[in-house]
Amino acid sequence: MNYWKECLTCALDDENITLSDAQISSISEKLEDAHEGYAVYAGIEAATNGEKSDAELELEELKREIEKRTRWVNNTKPCDVCITTGIVKDSWGKDQTCGACEGAGRV
Known part of the structure; x- marks a missing residue:
């Protein structure tokens, strides 16, 4: 049948x-x-069929970025010169990249 x-x-x-x-x-x-x-x-x-949605892929990428940043923060110290902003004032009062941390805010 x-x-x-x-x-x-x-x-x-x-x-x-x-x-x-x-x-x-x-x-x-x-x-x-x-x-x-x-x-x-x-x-x-x-x-x-096992494919991941764009939202799932984006979430995984965000989690990897957060994990990477967390490891970086845990393995570095705050910059004493710029106090983690990555920016300092020059002698004319203009913003410039911190030379101690090269703008990263941590050393």
Whole structure:
């Protein structure tokens, strides 16, 4: 028994529509093909094949950046010259990059 052919036959009977066996077979094959393509059309295939969403990838990247920054902060000391801003005033009162930490704010 073919599931698609049986479904189509039942639907046709419910609507009092008469088709030949060849027509029912042809239409049921097309319905089956359409159903197989539905996962691609609806995005179900991409959602279930192990791919990560853009949001998941972005979250992983942010976590890596936070981890990297945390390690850097834990392995360095605050700059005493610029007090972690990375900027100091020159003799005219203009901002310039701290020479002690080269603008990093930590040494």
